[in-house]
Each structure stands twice: as structure tokens, then as C-alpha cells.
Amino acid sequence: MIETEGIFSKKNLRLLTNPLSNANPITVLVLGICSALAVTSQLKPAVVMSVSVTIVTAFSNLIISMIRNTIPNRIRIIVQLVVVATLVILVDQVLKAFLYDVSKQLTVFVGLIITNCILMGRLEAFALGNKPWPSFLDGIGNGAGYGLILVTIAFFRELLGSGSLWGYKLIPQEWYIENGGWYANNGMMILPPMALIIVGVIIWIQRSKKTELIED
Amino acid sequence: MENYLNLFIRSVFLENMVFAYFIGMCSYLAVSKSVKTASGLGIAVIFVQTITVPANYLLEKYLLKDGALKWLGEGYADIDLSFLSFILFIAVIAAMVQLVEMIVEKFAPTLYISLGIFLPLIAVNCAILAGSLFMQQKEFINIGEATVYGIGSGSGWCLAIISIAAIREKLRYSNIPAPLRGLGISFIITGLMGLAFMGFMGIKL
Numbered sequence: 413m414i415e416t417e418g419i420f421s422k423k424n425l426r427l428l429t430n431p432l433s434n435a436n437p438i439t440v441l442v443l444g445i446c447s448a449l450a451v452t453s454q455l456k457p458a459v460v461m462s463v464s465v466t467i468v469t470a471f472s473n474l475i476i477s478m479i480r481n482t483i484p485n486r487i488r489i490i491v492q493l494v495v496v497a498t499l500v501i502l503v504d505q506v507l508k509a510f511l512y513d514v515s516k517q518l519t520v521f522v523g524l525i526i527t528n529c530i531l532m533g534r535l536e537a538f539a540l541g542n543k544p545w546p547s548f549l550d551g552i553g554n555g556a557g558y559g560l561i562l563v564t565i566a567f568f569r570e571l572l573g574s575g576s577l578w579g580y581k582l583i584p585q586e587w588y589i590e591n592g593g594w595y596a597n598n599g600m601m602i603l604p605p606m607a608l609i610i611v612g613v614i615i616w617i618q619r620s621k622k623t624e625l626i627e628d
Numbered sequence: 629m630e631n632y633l634n635l636f637i638r639s640v641f642l643e644n645m646v647f648a649y650f651i652g653m654c655s656y657l658a659v660s661k662s663v664k665t666a667s668g669l670g671i672a673v674i675f676v677q678t679i680t681v682p683a684n685y686l687l688e689k690y691l692l693k694d695g696a697l698k699w700l701g702e703g704y705a706d707i708d709l710s711f712l713s714f715i716l717f718i719a720v721i722a723a724m725v726q727l728v729e730m731i732v733e734k735f736a737p738t739l740y741i742s743l744g745i746f747l748p749l750i751a752v753n754c755a756i757l758a759g760s761l762f763m764q765q766k767e768f769i770n771i772g773e774a775t776v777y778g779i780g781s782g783s784g785w786c787l788a789i790i791s792i793a794a795i796r797e798k799l800r801y802s803n804i805p806a807p808l809r810g811l812g813i814s815f816i817i818t819g820l821m822g823l824a825f826m827g828f829m830g831i832k833l
Contacts, residue, residue, distance in 0.1 A: 439811075442654065442657050442658060443654060444654065445650065445653040445654055445657065446650055446651050446653045446654055446754040446758075449650040449653070450649055450650050450651075489722070489751065489752070490719075490722055493718050493719075493751075493752075494715065494719075497714050497715040497718050498715065500714055501711060501712075501714055501715060504711075504714070519765065520758060520761035520762060520765060523713075523714050523757065523761045524651070524754050524757060524758055524761065526718055527718070527752050527756075527758075528754070529752070529754075532752050603822075603823070603826065604647070604648055604650065604822055605647070605818075605820070605821075605822030605823045605826070607650070607819075608650070608815045608816070608818045608819035608822060609815070609816050609819035609820075611815045612808070612812045612813070612814075612815035612816035612819065613816075615807075615808070615811055615812040616805070616808045617807075618807075619807035619808070619812065620807040623806075623807075626806050626807055626809065
């Protein structure tokens with residue numbers, strides 16, 4: 413297949429771009445929401461989480477796709493879990509070594525990448541039936557689609573909830589009420605339930621633009 | 629005794645898996661279209677959680693924790709295997725789910741039929757692995773606490789999925805804006821339920 417069509421042929425590029433909008437893992441396929449929301453109260457952990465998920469999805473897709481013809485069908489879930497768990501351990505150790513503060517903030521959610529539905533979903537639906545290179549691209553695409561939503565949520569939550577982005581204060585200090593100004597952070601944005609409501613609103617906006625996604 | 633009760637209430641209401649940590653959201657949204665299937669999955673989760681959390685607690689205490697291998701002899705006292713915890717926890721969960729499935733099939737066929745496909749699916753439900761990972765983080769002092777935490781976190785998840793299923797059954801008769809139907813409104817309602825659950829934060833335990 414790769415000889416007849418280029419490495420970045422149209423079909424392969426579509427694997428990368430489709431998950432960003434029409435087949436977005438979070439807003440359309442409803443996969444991987446578990447970890448998506450808890451890490452989004454600030455931008456930095458959200459970006460780290462997206463990158464970790466993208467790496468794990470891409471490489472587990474690649475590995476499973478390479479050994480897909482040798483896995484007995486009955487034990488495939490266990491094989492998938494072992495491959496994914498190994499990759500997640502690697503990511504976790506790297507995070508602990510180089511980004512210790514973010515890794516503390518992410519707590520159990522790095523470990524939960526193992527049972528992230530995006531991974532199992534893509535492995536079952538794509539990697540088991542496709543060649544390694546398209547599977548790798550599909551992994552990157554889905555990781556990026558996941559990351560896009562995560563970063564959007566984190567952007568609004570950090571901006572409105574803490575008045576900062578990536579830890580830098582954007583709202584001038586003299587604007588705040590306690591310094592004699594008129595502005596106050598919306599503390600509700602930091603609370604967990606707001607993440608769900610923001611996702612709901614994102615879905616609402618996306619589906620009003622793309623009416624073919626509307627349910628019922 | 630009071631300690632266990634506190635832990636149970638805390639894990640059901642205050643630290644509810646779904647509303648406070650968004651764990652197990654995928655199956656929470658996918659299987660919550662009717663109360664009947666939702667309660668089937670909820671009960672299966674309580675069941676598996678009650679078994680895997682204490683099992684992983686033993687594993688953590690006697691194998692994985694820093695210095696946990698001391699019972700083998702002094703030479704093993706400074707071994708830290710905690711980096712293996714993800715892979716061992718998930719292996720225990722997958723094995724336990726298989727085992728539970730076989731036992732239930734043999735001794736309680738009616739329960740087995742009503743749980744149906746949900747039992748095997750639970751192996752990849754984030755709530756189960758999260759239960760074990762939170763257990764590791766909370767550093768419980770004995771297996772009783774770990775068991776109570778398992779039951780509590782499972783019940784909290786079960787409570788959440790049954791309530792959203794009941795609400796979604798009613799929603800079918802409401803006039804929701806078209807783009808918000810289905811997934812969108814479920815998210816927003818979960819958010820509102822989460823806000824309501826935050827009211828429990830005031831409880832002094």
C-alpha cells in the first residue's frame with residue numbers, strides 16, 4: 413500500500429485531520445472523557461496530559477498493528493493492556509524525572525491513561541485491522557483531537573478562573589476588587605463540574621455548525 | 629467502626645468518582661440510556677471494586693511499596709517496585725474480572741445473565757483502576773479500610789449512573805435544542821449534578 417501511495421497521501425492525511433473535527437474522540441465518539449476533565453483547571457497539566465496521551469496512543473497503535481497477525485483473538489485485550497501499561501509506565505517515569513511538579517498535579521490520571529477509552533477504542537477499531545503506518549497516524553490524529561478539546565477547556569478555565577494562562581497573570585493586579593478595582597475571578601470555573609458544562613457547550617457549538625452530527 | 633462509616637460516606641458522596649473526579653465517564657455516558665442496564669452495570673462495578681481494591685491493597689503492601697519486601701529477609705528491605713504498580717494492578721483487575729465472571733456464571737446464573745456483557749467490559753472501566761490508584765495514594769492502614777473504600781467508591785459510581793439514567797429517561801420527553809440533544813445535555817446535567825453534590829462538602833466527618 414505504501415509503495416502505491418505516498419507516505420502522506422490524501423488518505424493518510426485524512427487519518428490525521430479527521431479526529432480533529434468530524435470524528436473527534438471526545439465530542440463525537442465519546443471516548444476518553446474520564447481523564448479529559450480532571451486535568452483541565454490549568455493549561456500546563458492539560459498540555460502535558462495531551463502530549464502523553466498522544467504519544468501513548470500513537471505508539472500503542474503502532475506496536476499492536478505490527479503484531480496484529482500474531483495475537484490470538486481471545487487474549488487480545490490482555491495483550492493490549494500489557495502494551496499500553498508498559499508505555500504508560502515509561503511516560504510516567506519520564507514525567508516524574510523531568511516534570512515532577514506537573515506529574516504531582518496529574519496524580520492518578522497518568523496511570524488512568526491505561527484504561528483511557530480512546531486507546532482501547534482505537535486499538536480495537538483501527539490498529540487490529542490496519543498497517544502500522546496508518547495506525548501510527550491514526551494514533552497521532554486521535555491524540556491531537558483529544559488534546560485540542562483539553563487545551564480549549566483548560567484555556568477558558570484558567571483564564572476565567574484564575575485570570576492567568578500557563579501560570580502567567582494576565583489580568584492586571586490593580587483590577588481586582590481587593591486592590592480597589594472592579595474585577596474578581598470566577599471561582600466556579602475552577603470547580604470540577606464547570607469542566608463538564610464547558611464540554612457540553614463545546615458540543616453544542618460544534619453540532620450547531622455541523623448539523624449532520626445531531627443525534628436523533 | 630465510626631472510622632469505617634466516615635470513610636464510606638466520604639467515598640460515596642464527598643469524593644464521588646463521577647462528580648468529583650470524572651472517573652468512569654465513558655461507560656457512564658454510554659450505558660446510561662435506561663435505568664435497567666445502568667443499574668446492572670452499577671452493581672457489577674460495586675462487585676468488582678469490592679474485590680479488586682483489597683486484592684491490590686495486599687499487592688501494594690507486600691510487594692510494591694518501598695521496602696515492602698522486608699518480609700523476605702533483610703537483604704530485600706530496600707527494594708522499591710512501585711514503578712510496576714500500573715501493570716500489576718491492571719493485570720490483577722483483568723484476572724479478577726475473569727475469575728468473578730466464572731464464579732458468578734457457575735454459582736449465580738441469574739445474576740450472570742442480568743449482568744450480561746457488562747462484566748468483561750469492566751476490566752477497562754477507568755473507575756476500577758482509579759479505585760486501586762486512589763487506594764495507593766491514600767495509604768490506608770489496614771485491609772478493612774481498603775475494602776470499605778472499594779465498596780464506597782463503587783456505590784458512589786453506581787448511584788451516579790442510576791441517577792443520570794433516570795434523568796435521561798425523563799429527558800426524552802423534553803424539548804431540547806437539537807444540537808444539544810443526547811451527549812451535550814448529558815454533560816451539562818452531569819455538571820449540574822456535580823454542583824449539587826458539592827453541597828455535601830459541608831458535612832463534617
